[in-house]
Amino acid sequence: LAKTTQPISMDSYEGQEVNITCSHNNIATNDYITWYQQFPSQGPRFIIQGYKTKVTNEVASLFIPADRKSSTLSLPRVSLSDTAVYYCLVGAGNTPLVFGKGTRLSVIA
Amino acid sequence: DTGVSQNPRHKITKRGQNVTFRCDPISEHNRLYWYRQTLGQGPEFLTYFQNEAQLEKSRLLSDRFSAERPKGSFSTLEIQRTEQGDSAMYLCASSLTRVNDEKLFFGSGTQLSVL
Numbered sequence: 001l002a003k004t005t006q007p008i009s010m011d012s013y014e015g016q017e018v019n020i021t022c023s024h025n026n027i028a029t030n031d032y033i034t035w036y037q038q039f040p041s042q043g044p045r046f047i048i049q050g051y052k053t054k055v056t057n058e059v060a061s062l063f064i065p066a067d068r069k070s071s072t073l074s075l076p077r078v079s080l081s082d083t084a085v086y087y088c089l090v091g092a093g094n095t096p097l098v099f100g101k102g103t104r105l106s107v108i109a
Numbered sequence: 110d111t112g113v114s115q116n117p118r119h120k121i122t123k124r125g126q127n128v129t130f131r132c133d134p135i136s137e138h139n140r141l142y143w144y145r146q147t148l149g150q151g152p153e154f155l156t157y158f159q160n161e162a163q164l165e166k167s168r169l170l171s172d173r174f175s176a177e178r179p180k181g182s183f184s185t186l187e188i189q190r191t192e193q194g195d196s197a198m199y200l201c202a203s204s205l206t207r208v209n210d211e212k213l214f215f216g217s218g219t220q221l222s223v224l
Contacts, residue, residue, distance in 0.1 A: 034212070036213075041198075041217070041218075041220075042215075042217055042218070043113075043200045043201075043202065043215025043216050043217055043218055044152065044200075044213070044215050045215065046212045046213065046214070049212065085151075087151055091211070093206060093207070093211035095165075096142060096154045096157050096165060097154070097211075097213065098154060099144075099151030099152045099153070099154075100151050101149070101150060101151050102151050
């Protein structure tokens with residue numbers, strides 16, 4: 001079973017900021033949080049990874065509160081090309097990552 | 110870095126036939142994973158290797174499935190006596206293991222259709 005819970009789907013207009021929250025109440029001390037993006041007929045693609053506080057890269061930001069029981073992926077100013085499924089995973093590299101169903105983001109013009 | 114390569118991209122077979130898929134990971138990556146994905150679902154873990162050693166197999170993996178990674182390089186996944194329920198996208202991923210840090214790099218997958 002996936003260790004995470006996230007919304008099944010979200011809709012957004014182009015140019016808006018999108019925040020996808022993931023719950024991981026049973027996260028272990030050594031677990032880090034990783035987000036992947038998947039387009040149809042392609043394998044998932046790594047977006048961002050973090051352990052605590054905030055991480056930012058050229059694509060997204062990841063916010064992790066002090067208790068680490070949840071995390072929020074923030075996509076600034078989304079475009080149509082951001083329409084995809086987004087997966088939140090937790091793990092420490094000692095066991096295979098377990099994917100849930102992810103969040104299907106639809107960006108509307 | 111040419112990424113993870115999977116062949117073939119598509120495979121159509123008749124029920125009862127055997128099929129084999131190949132995965133070429135990123136060259137310096139020591140771990141290689143196989144996942145299976147059906148429509149509307151997230152990728153489901155099948156098995157993984159660290160170098161040439163197969164470390165774990167999913168309990169859901171039928172005896173008809175076998176995977177190898179000779180010499181710790183490319184890997185093959187074979188399905189014997191295919192069934193219609195085996196129809197899915199088979200994804201391969203590789204990673205370079207680091208302490209508390211693992212990023213999977215996925216291939217584009219092999220889409221299997223069993224008629």
